[in-house]
Structure formats: structure tokens, C-alpha cells
Amino acid sequence: MLRINHFEKKYGETLILSIPSLRFQHGIYWIRGENGSGKSSLFRSLAGIIPCKGDVMFDDGISLHGNPVEYRLNVNFSEAEPLFPGFLSARDIIHFVATSKKADKKQVDMLLRRFGVNAFLTRPTSTYSSGMLKRLSLCLAFIGNPRLIILDEPLITLDAEIRSVLFDHVRETLALRPVTFLISSHELFATDELPVTATLKITQKRIVE
Amino acid sequence: MKGIIQTLIKVFAVSFYRNNATLFLLVLVIAGGFMRGSDHIMLAQYFVHSLPLLAIPVAVWTAYALLVAAFNNALVSRDENLFIRNFLFITKRYQWISCVTVTSCQLIPVLAYGLFLLAVAFKHAALMSLMVILVVLAGITLASAMHLLYCLRTPSFQKDIPFIWRWIAKNITRPFLLFPIEWAFRSYTIPLAGYKLAGLAILWSTLYLYGTDVYDIRLAGIGVVFTFALNITFVLAIHKFLHRVFPMYLQMPFSIAHRHAIVTGMLGLFSAPELTLILKHLPMHLGFGDAFIIAGLGLAMNLLMYNFLYIRDRTAERVMPYLYFFIITLFIAVLAGVPILLLVLVCFAASVFLSRKYLYKFEYQAD
Numbered sequence: 001m002l003r004i005n006h007f008e009k010k011y012g013e014t015l016i017l018s019i020p021s022l023r024f025q026h027g028i029y030w031i032r033g034e035n036g037s038g039k040s041s042l043f044r045s046l047a048g049i050i051p052c053k054g055d056v057m058f059d060d061g062i063s064l065h066g067n068p069v070e071y072r073l074n075v076n077f078s079e080a081e082p083l084f085p086g087f088l089s090a091r092d093i094i095h096f097v098a099t100s101k102k103a104d105k106k107q108v109d110m111l112l113r114r115f116g117v118n119a120f121l122t123r124p125t126s127t128y129s130s131g132m133l134k135r136l137s138l139c140l141a142f143i144g145n146p147r148l149i150i151l152d153e154p155l156i157t158l159d160a161e162i163r164s165v166l167f168d169h170v171r172e173t174l175a176l177r178p179v180t181f182l183i184s185s186h187e188l189f190a191t192d193e194l195p196v197t198a199t200l201k202i203t204q205k206r207i208v209e
Numbered sequence: 210m211k212g213i214i215q216t217l218i219k220v221f222a223v224s225f226y227r228n229n230a231t232l233f234l235l236v237l238v239i240a241g242g243f244m245r246g247s248d249h250i251m252l253a254q255y256f257v258h259s260l261p262l263l264a265i266p267v268a269v270w271t272a273y274a275l276l277v278a279a280f281n282n283a284l285v286s287r288d289e290n291l292f293i294r295n296f297l298f299i300t301k302r303y304q305w306i307s308c309v310t311v312t313s314c315q316l317i318p319v320l321a322y323g324l325f326l327l328a329v330a331f332k333h334a335a336l337m338s339l340m341v342i343l344v345v346l347a348g349i350t351l352a353s354a355m356h357l358l359y360c361l362r363t364p365s366f367q368k369d370i371p372f373i374w375r376w377i378a379k380n381i382t383r384p385f386l387l388f389p390i391e392w393a394f395r396s397y398t399i400p401l402a403g404y405k406l407a408g409l410a411i412l413w414s415t416l417y418l419y420g421t422d423v424y425d426i427r428l429a430g431i432g433v434v435f436t437f438a439l440n441i442t443f444v445l446a447i448h449k450f451l452h453r454v455f456p457m458y459l460q461m462p463f464s465i466a467h468r469h470a471i472v473t474g475m476l477g478l479f480s481a482p483e484l485t486l487i488l489k490h491l492p493m494h495l496g497f498g499d500a501f502i503i504a505g506l507g508l509a510m511n512l513l514m515y516n517f518l519y520i521r522d523r524t525a526e527r528v529m530p531y532l533y534f535f536i537i538t539l540f541i542a543v544l545a546g547v548p549i550l551l552l553v554l555v556c557f558a559a560s561v562f563l564s565r566k567y568l569y570k571f572e573y574q575a576d
Contacts, residue, residue: 049459051570068569073462083288085392085454089378093457096385100461122379140457 001025002148002180007054009041016041019054019207024148026178027197028170030185037202039184040080043150046182047077058147073101076146080153080184082137086126090117090136093125094143101144108143114165115139130157138166142173149173150182167193213299214307220293221357222314225280230526232400233318250329257330257338266326267345270319274349276399277315278356283396285360296361304358312353320346386474392454393446393479400442405482408436412486419492426495429487429503430543430552436483437507438536443479444511445525447472448518452573465564469512476511483507502549509556510539516560519567522574 007019017038033039045052056064064071098108112118115135134157256263323346330339415432451458484504491500
């Protein structure tokens with residue numbers, strides 16, 4: 001479970017998003033909002049990539065600001081439009097993330113196979129299509145044992161086959177261990193594709209159910 | 210047509226001068242501060258009267274043209290500049306005219322000095338030099354325009370990856386420490402190579418002085434301060450890489466000590482030639498321990514320069530005044546005989562303090 005209290009994200013003096021209080025149980029949360037509503041800022045803040053104010057804490061007390069190392073070990077994030085330095089190969093990036101997130105080799109091999117990253121593992125990412133970049137980014141989001149997985153627009157540029165692989169993997173991960181998924185998407189999910197726990201909407205700098 | 214050229218000039222030429230403002234400032238200080246008008250004319254006369262000497266300005270122009278080419282190449286590859294590809298909808302004739310105009314704007318310093326040399330060559334009837342200068346200037350302008358046209362017509366993702374890079378990608382897994390170093394060298398090849406050579410020259414000259422007379426450790430300290438100050442381009446580059454190019458780094462579960470070790474490792478690898486020079490060539494009377502302290506000063510001051518960037522998001526231009534202040538302060542401290550080990554400890558402690566206070570509050574926006 002993840003608790004958010006007095007969350008605030010500002011750029012300069014401009015308030016982007018304010019969340020007085022919010023709790024996420026295990027399951028899938030569909031975060032909706034118009035372009036520019038602050039979804040990506042919320043996700044990047046929760047992932048620890050950009051600073052924010054407020055308390056973001058797991059139920060065992062591990063918090064974004066109090067325990068930055070342990071918190072980051074428990075949170076994985078896939079960007080809406082992933083970009084990687086073009087000279088690096090998927091293998092370079094995966095090796096770095098897997099080592100940092102203390103993932104075991106079997107899990108990494110399984111993810112590479114499942115998301116079809118093996119096919120372009122050793123090529124520089126500058127040669128990838130946007131779909132390949134997305135597959136790599138999604139694969140990275142599952143590496144290790146995160147308790148919170150944030151997927152920002154995971155469906156854009158994905159073909160039907162990988163979309164189905166992603167949904168299967170999310171369901172299987174949930175069946176195996178308690179994980180909270182925060183997923184933003186402009187596309188509608190069918191309930192048989194993903195059993196969404198709750199849908200939240202970001203509007204007027206607030207998040208509402 | 211005029212509008213297109215104006216847009217291209219803004220995108221390529223204005224940003225080129227902005228990005229390299231420090232370099233131009235340095236050239237202006239050297240050319241304007243240390244040489245009088247008559248010195249410039251005398252130097253030009255030397256150049257035009259001897260073809261081997263003329264090779265010096267030609268080499269500098271070529272290096273400058275390479276800097277322009279690397280800049281244009283990087284700029285076209287950026288996502289925010291995708292709109293420039295609309296340029297391909299204008300006729301080929303106008304494409305050429307636009308590219309020649311834009312690169313001529315970027316080459317203004319080369320063309321201006323070239324015209325000055327032409328005037329001197331004409332005055333002294335040095336016809337051979339006059340011809341060479343004309344051909345070189347025309348060649349450099351044309352080659353730069355062709356390169357820009359090629360960049361605009363060929364998106365980076367369609368370019369062939371050289372065999373060596375494909376082989377490396379296929380056979381070697383890069384350690385993370387090399388990511389920013391490789392990126393920095395790919396993105397800022399000429400400035401980094403130039404500063405590196407200048408730094409090594411300063412350090413070598415300083416250490417050479419020990420062979421001519423008896424000096425204490427302060428001389429090496431001063432040499433190290435100026436040599437490692439030139440690493441600022443690399444420091445800014447790794448900061449940009451870790452926060453903008455590869456923000457995934459921020460998401461990794463690394464403690465502040467671990468992040469310090471990573472940055473120190475990167476600085477150590479990048480400064481390996483300087484460190485080797487210090488450890489190998491510091492005079493015997495100073496001892497091995499002093500060599501380590503001197504090397505430590507270089508690394509610690511670079512580490513402090515890096516962590517200073519966390520205080521506030523600043524562009525490179527805005528960082529420079531602070532850097533000058535820091536370097537002059539260090540220089541005076543070394544000269545005044547403040548123990549170098551103490552300076553190392555102060556720099557390191559300040560780095561730790563700054564990163565603990567600002568690291569998780571920092572957001573990179575400057576570009």
C-alpha cells in the first residue's frame with residue numbers, strides 16, 4: 001500500500017498538482033487526465049526523478065524523502081516516450097538497471113524473451129523504432145521486485161501482440177505478489193484485459209475518483 | 210525564402226554562438242587582450258609569406274569547421290528540431306542557398322580572419338598565399354554547407370552505424386561509468402579534446418619547471434588548479450547526462466555516498482592522463498604522498514564543481530562566474546601556502562554537504 005499526503009508539485013511558482021491525501025492498495029489504478037494535466041509530473045515525482053513536496057510512503061514506513069534508496073528499490077517507472085542515449089544498446093541499459101535493482105538473471109532473461117527485446121538486444125538504441133524503445137522501457141519497468149510499478153501511457157506505439165503480452169504480465173505479476181500499478185492511458189481498457197481496481201482522474205490540479 | 214533562412218540562422222547560427230560563448234570569449238581575451246593591432250598585422254604577414262606557416266590558420270579554420278559540423282549534426286538529431294525537416298519541401302536550389310547562408314553565418318570568425326589575411330596577402334603581392342586562402346575559404350564554406358544539407362536530408366536514424374560501433378554494441382557490455390564519458394566525448398568532441406590538450410600542456414609545463422629550479426609543492430598545486438578547472442565542460446556534460454539525457458539514473462537506488470563514488474569514478478577515468486602525469490613526473494623531493502595529495506586536489510575540486518551545480522539550475526554561461534571565483538580563490542589559497550591536504554578535505558566536505566542538502570531537491574531544466 002502507498003500513502004500520499006500533502007503532495008504538491010510546482011514548476012517555479014506554478015502549481016501543477018496538489019494531492020491532500022490519497023491511498024493506493026495493491027492492484028491496478030488507471031490514472032486519467034487531459035494532456036498537460038500533470039500525470040507525467042505526478043509519475044516522475046513518485047518515481048523519484050523530479051522533486052516534489054509532501055509525504056509519499058509505503059505501508060512499512062519506507063518513504064520517498066526519508067528513505068530515498070530503499071524507496072527507489074521498490075519503485076519502477078516506464079516513461080510515456082522513452083528516450084535512451086543512442087549509442088547504448090538495450091543490453092548496456094538492462095545490465096545497469098538489473099544490477100542496480102538487484103534483479104536475478106532468470107527474471108531478466110524471461111522479461112527479455114517475453115517482451116521480444118532479445119531480437120534487438122545488442123543493437124544501439126539509435127536504430128530502434130518507437131515501438132522497440134517502448135518494449136525496452138516496459139521490460140525495464142518489471143526488473144527487480146518493485147512494489148509500485150508506474151507505466152505512463154504504456155500502450156502508445158505498442159502492437160497488438162505486445163499489448164497482450166503486457167496485459168498478461170501485469171496480471172501474472174499481480175497474482176504472484178502484492179504490487180500497485182499506476183497506469184495512465186488515453187485508451188480504454190476492457191475489463192477482461194486488465195482488472196482495474198479504481199479509476200482516478202486528474203482535473204483542475206486535483207486528483208479525484 | 211527569407212523567413213526560412215532567418216529561422217535556420219536562429220536555430221543553427223545563433224545557438225552555435227550561444228553554446229560556444231565561452232570559447233569565443235577566451236579567443237577575444239587572447240586576441241584583444243594580449244595583442245595589439247600591429248602584432249596582428251605582423252602575424253598575418255608571417256602567415257602569408259610562408260605556406261608552411263599558412264598551414265596554422267588553415268588548421269584552426271578546419272578545426273572550427275569541424276566544431277560547426279559536430280554542432281549541426283547534434284542539433285539536427287534533437288527531437289525538438291524535427292520541424293526543420295520541412296526544409297526538404299523547398300526546391301533544391303533554395304536548399305543550397307539556405308545552407309550556404311547559414312554555414313557562412315556560423316563561419317563568420319573564419320571568413321573574417323580569412324578576408325584579413327587576403328587583404329594582407331594582396332598588399333604584399335603574395336599571390337600563392339592569396340590563391341590558397343581563397344580556395345580554402347571557399348572549400349570550407351562549401352563543405353560545411355554540404356554537411357548541413359546532408360544532415361538535414363538524412364535523419365540520424367537512417368545513417369549507417371559504423372562497423373566498430375556495431376561490433377562494440379554486439380560484443381561488449383559497457384559499465385555504467387563509461388556511459389557519460391562516451392556521451393560527453395560524442396557530444397562535445399572538439400571542446401573536450403581541446404581543453405584536455407590545453408590542460409595537459411599546462412600540467413606538463415608546470416612539472417617541467419621542477420627540472421629547472423627548486424620549487425615547493427605550491428607550483429604543482431597551482432598547475433593542478435588550472436588544469437582541472439578546464440574539466441568544467443566535462444563536469445557540465447556528466448551533470449546533463451545524469452539528469453536530462455539518462456534520468457533513469459535518478460530512479461536507481463543509490464545512496465549519496467554511492468553517487469559520490471560514481472561521479473568520482475567518472476572524473477578519475479576522464480582525468481586518467483593528468484593523474485598519470487602527476488604520479489609519474491612529480492619530482493622526487495616531493496614524495497609519493499604529495500603526488501597523491503596533488504592528484505586528490507584535482508579530483509576534489511572537480512567533485513565540488515559538480516556538486517555546486519545542484520544548488521540551482523543554471524546554464525553553463527551562468528556557472529562560469531562562480532567557476533572563475535572558485536578557481537581564483539583556490540589559486541590564492543595555494544599560493545598563500547594553505548596546506549593542500551586541507552584544501553582537498555574542504556572541497557570534499559563541501560561536496561558532501563551540497564549533495565546532501567540539494568541533490569533530491571534539484572530539477573534539471575537548463576539547456
